[in-house]
Amino acid sequence: MSHEPFRVLIAGGGIAGLTLAIMLERFDIDYLLFEAYGDIAPAAGASIGLFPNGLRILDQIDCYEPLKKLIEPLDDRIYTRDENGKPITTLKGLPKRLEQRHGYPLMFFDRQWLLQVLYDQLKDKKKILINQKVKNISLIDSAVEVTCGSGQTFRGSIVVGADGVHSAVRKEMHRIGNQLEPGYFPHKEDDKIPCYYVCSYGIAQDVPGWVHGDAAQVLGKGHSQLVVSGPRHRVYWFFFSRLPEPRYGGDIPVLTRDDEENFIERYADTAITEDVTFGQLYAKRLTSTLTPLHEFVCKKWFFNRIIVLGDSAHKANPIGGQGGNSAIESATELVNALLEKRASHTKGLTNLNDVDVIEILRNTEIARHDRAEWVVTSSHQQQSLMASEKRILSKIFWSFLIRLKGNEAVIDIFSQSFISASRLKALPLKKRPRSIPYEDELPARPVKTWKVLDITVFGFLGWLLVAWIRNQTSEISSTHIGSRSPAHQLYVISQIIPSMLIPIVESYRSGNEGSPLALPSVFLLAMWQYGATPVVAVYMISHALLSFDSLAGRHIQLDVVQILSTGTRIGYVLLALLAAVVVWVCDSGSISGRLIYLAPLALCALTYTSKAVLSFRNEGQTPQSEKNAASMEQYRNQDMPYLRRMYVDAMVIQATVHVGTLIYTFGPLSNPVPICHCFDKKMFDTNLVVTAAACLLMSLYTVWSLRRLGYVTTWEYVVALLASLIGEVLVGPGAVLIGLWSWREDVLVRLGTW
Known part of the structure; x- marks a missing residue:
């Protein structure tokens, strides 16, 4: 049993790692964070979408207000467009509608900006160690030891791998687990990770013909697009192209700059709107990347004193926008488990044996695994519909069902991702007006079984x-x-x-x-x-x-x-x-x-x-501002x-x-x-x-x-x-x-x- 103070070693200074660091600091739990690169907030060319489930947690740790300063008030219109760029549906004011429903809007901006806000929130920045890539992990007597590429060695109580899809911590965890407990992890699990799509993503600015404030999800056959307006006349894009056949593990391609040029040449004339093509958008790029998209949820997230979180444990297709939000939730549940153990243990987190630590990590996995699987599955299904993997089904959905159900159904699809989200149990929720509570705010825990419904329905049928x-x-x-x-x-x-x-x-x-x-x-x-x-x-x-x-x-x-x-x-x-x-x-x-x-x-x-x-009398006579206000009245219960x-x-x-x-x-x-x-x-x-x-x-x-x-x-x-x-x-x-x-x-x- 270790008599050293409890310390968390975090590999990775991304969204999951920095969020976890802020929470640990808030609750006076010692930690060190290792970032492989020399800049904690690099201009990596990626964007990030934050939804109410992620923002609610960030609000608990006082990061929400700084993030609000990054966005601009826009007359947001979200279009679903066909492969020719023609609108199928139009949804106005989604960020505001989400805020009315769930207390928080949708935010879209540079990922670098979020990392900077998170880093600025930390008080003791000496615990953030840059240019320190984790190379080796060793289990020692009631502790764990990490060796970095610099040759330095660090000792702690647990290791958290928040180092992305190609996680070094996950590889070390599998290595150690296979040595000490063969069969604990599925055989060659990393070799079974699938890749169905490649994605071109990046940031453009001042795109001719693009209406600032708009967003578009563009349908296609074997491909799809997500294009979103951002602050400072930025335009963030994701272009998804389905591979001819799924690739797995080590067979997933490593894409080069030549591959990106060929990709752009192939899709340059693909319409985003009736006035803008993908090639015109790409021509105004600030940064861009072409990458394969891994989609997976690890069967087991921990072994002994090692756990993986965020993209290291669960990676969804970015079409659903839940990647960063899911990482925040996973970090939150680890802290919840740590605090629960600290409250129940006579000496807090000091002198925890392996059994105690395993209980903490197991509770984290239990709290997050099913929801992470749901996010990955629903994102894959959304991509399948947009890229017409099953053309008849996609045709029926986009041409008939989505129009029949209307905008509320579209918003409900978003809302399903939020209501069962995690929260920091030890911190109060900020008071934000909203019409829909999260599951943890309900008077009682929802009952997941449908047996009573089945019995009732068949009773009706018999009657x-x-x-x-x-x-x-x-x-x-x-x-x-x-x-x-x-x-x-x-x-x-x-x-x-x-x-x-x-x-x-x-x-x-x-x-x-x-x-x-x-x-x-x-x-x-x-x-x-x-x-x-x-x-x-x-x-x-x-x-x-x-x-x-x-x-x-x-x-x-x-x-x-x-x-x-x-x-x-x-x-x-x-x-x-x-x-x-x-x-x-x-x-x-x-x-x-x-x-x-x-x-x-x-x-x-x-x-x-x-x-x-x-409706006929008011058509054309009601100002747009009044129409927008009327669309929000449903959250005020005036009926x-x-x-x-x-x-x-x-x-x-x-x-x-x-x-x-x-x-x-x-x-x-x-x-x-x-x-x-x-x-x-x-x-x-x-x-x-x-x-x-x-x-x-x-x-x-x-x-x-x-x-x-x-x-x-x-x-x-x-x-x-x-x-x-x-x-x-x-x-x-x-x-x-x-x-x-x-x-x-x-x-x-x-x-x-x-």
């Missing part, structure tokens, strides 16, 4: 089958209400309110754009034809499988929700009039219960028509007062009818209303019970969904579950479902910090 068979074989079809007793008619009609309100409200959610849930008229027309029972089941299944999970998807445009707020009251009046007509002619049975469905269909038509008229009003109206109506029905069916009071002489226990027939069961199932699934996503605690989940069951009896299934829908709305809103 649908039974309802459909009954509907087709019953002597009195459920689509005809007119032949039932007045009491039965009034009760059933009141329960139509959820099937009128919920599909129409959900159709205008930004998160449901482009899905079948955005077509309420289809469901309502089906109810007209087949009755509510089977169609409600289909809607429930669709909602369970297709509805949004992102909190930002909750929003409804302010003008639309204002129309809905007024329209629903008109719909209730129309529903009451139709109910009176149906009840008045109930004995003759001459009017079909289908009349009732005119109310939701009328509301659907009224909302759609009013929205179309407003909530109108939604609450609609839910309260619906709950009061349904609860009143249900309570009245209970009183006159089961209570001792005499019935003062002549048409209600039919109230008796027989009115609760099978069809009505099945409909009530459907509402109960949807209510239970709504509560479970909030718990599954971590939006409510287990205690809140249990209370809501019990309240739902009790409410089914006291106020009725329809009122319970609407009440839960209102509660769900409040839950989604409270998770934001505006």
